Amino acid sequence: MSASDAPAPPREASTPPAPSVASRPLRPRFSALPATVTGLILATAWWLASVLAPALPGPGATGHALWDMGLDGTLVSIVWRTAAFMGICFAVAALLGVTGGLVIGMSRGLDRGLSPYLAALQGMPTSMWIPVAAIVLGTDVWSLGAVVALGAVPAIGLSTRTAVRNVPPLLVRAGRTLGESGWSLTRRVVLPAALPGIVSGLELGWSIAFRCLVAGEIFSGALSGTGIGEVIGRARATGDLTEMMATVVIVLLFSVTVDRAVFARAQSRLRVNRGLVDGGLSR
C-alpha cells in the first residue's frame, strides 16, 4: 500500500465506487416512521377515552405504573414467565400440529376421518376446556399448559393439511421423477412447498394459544404462573385498573415483538425466496 505502488491509480480510476452506493436505496429499508405515527394517534385516542371515562387510567398513569413495575422487577418477571410458558406450549403445539397436518394431508382416508372433528375443535373456543382440565388435571401449570398446547393444535393441523393439499401436483411429480418417495418426498418437496401455508397456521395457532392463556388466568390466577392472573386478581379486588392497563401494554408489546421477530420475518423471507415480491420500482 505504498505510494510507489504503480498499478493502483489506474485501477481506482477504472472502478468508481459510485454504482454500489447508488444501488443501495433500492433495497427495502425498515422505517419506524409509519408505526410511530400510528402509535401516537392511538395514544391520543386512549388519552381522550381516559378523559371521558375516569375509571380508565390514561397513558400517563399507565406509563408511571409501567415504570414502577420495571423498577421492582414485575415487568421482567411477567415477560420472562409469559415467554417461557408460551414458548414451551407453542413448541409442543407446532410439533403436533404440523406433523399431524402433514400426515392427514397425505392420506385421504385419515383426512376424511379426522378433518370434521378438527374443524369442530377449531371452531369451539379452546378456553371451554379450562374448567374441565382444572378439575381433571388439578389447578396447576400443567393443566393450563395442556389446554394451551392442545388448543392450538387443530388450527395448526388444519392449516398444514390445507397447505399440503394445495401443493402443485407438478412439483410432487417432479420429485417422484427425480427418485424421491415416501417420507423423504414429504420432507424435501411437500413440506417446503407447503411452508407459506404452514407459517400462516402457526401464526393463527400462536394467537389462539395466547387467548387461551389469558382465559385461564381469568378463570384462576394460579394456573399459568405468568403473573398476569395475579394482576387480574388485584384489579378485581381493588377496582384500580392502572396495573391492569400496564400489563395490557406489556402483553401488546410482547405480541408485537414476537410478530416482528418471528412471523413477519419468516413470511417475508418465504416471499422473497419464491419471487412473490415485485422486484421492480415498488421495492
Place this chain on the structure above:
Amino acid sequence: MSAAVRFDGASQGFSRRGSHRSALAEVTLDIGAGEFVSIVGPSGCGKSTLLDLVAGHARPATGSVTVGGQPVTGPGPDRMLVFQEHALFPWLTVTQNVEFGLRAARVAEGERAARAAEWIARVGLADAAHLHPHELSGGMRQRAALARAFSLRPRVLLMDEPFSALDAPSRDRLHVELQDLWRETGTTIIFVTHNVREAVVLGDRVIVMSSGPGRVIAEVPVTIARPRVVESRRVVDLAQHVRGLLDEADQMGISAPREGKDGYVSI
C-alpha cells in the same frame, strides 16, 4: 448410457363417473437405444400418456412397456421426465435444484457438487447457478430443468412439450443445444410436441399420432444431416409432408371426435 424402449400393445384409459374413455388405443412401438424419436399429434392424442407409461407414473391397461428389456414398474432415476412447465422447486437455487436428484440417488457430496456444476456449465447457466427459478428467464429455467435431468445420467430422457412455452429465439437455440447434448450423451430421447417442425428438426424419426383414442398413424424417418434448424428448406418440406398426414387423418374423421364431443380439438 441408453436403453431401448418397447411398447407392446400398450393401451390406457380413464374412468370418470362410470364412463370409460380410452386415451390410448393399443400402441406397439420400438425405440432403439440412443435413438431420438419425436412424437407429434394434436392435443389429447395420448402423447403425454405414452411418456407417463415409460416414466412409470401410469400403468398400461393392457399390454406392456419395457425399458432395456425390463418392464416398467414405477418411476426411477434411469428415466427422466422434463415437463412443459419447468417444474423446478421454487425454494431452491439452480444448483440445489440440480443436486436434488443426485441427493435422492445418494451420490456422495463431493461428486454431487462436481456433477451439478458440470451440467450447469454445459447448459450455459454457470453465472446463474446461485439464483432462484423466479430470477431466471423462461429459456434459462428450461436449461436448468435439462441440467437437472441430464445430471442423473438417465438411460431414457422423456420430454413433454418442454419448449412450447418459450419464445422463438430461445426455442431455436435450445433445439441446437439439445441435439448437441444428445450426441454427446447418447441418451435415448422421446420428445413429445404438437409443433410439426420441431418434431422434424429434432427426431431421427417422427411418430405421427391421431386422437380419440390416441393411435400411431404413421412413422416418418428423418435423414437430414444434423444439426438442423427450423428454417432449413428440407425441414420445412418434410414438416409439410407430416402436416399432410395429420390433416388427412383429421379429414377422414376415422378417429377424430366430432365437434362439441368429448376430446374434440381443433388443430
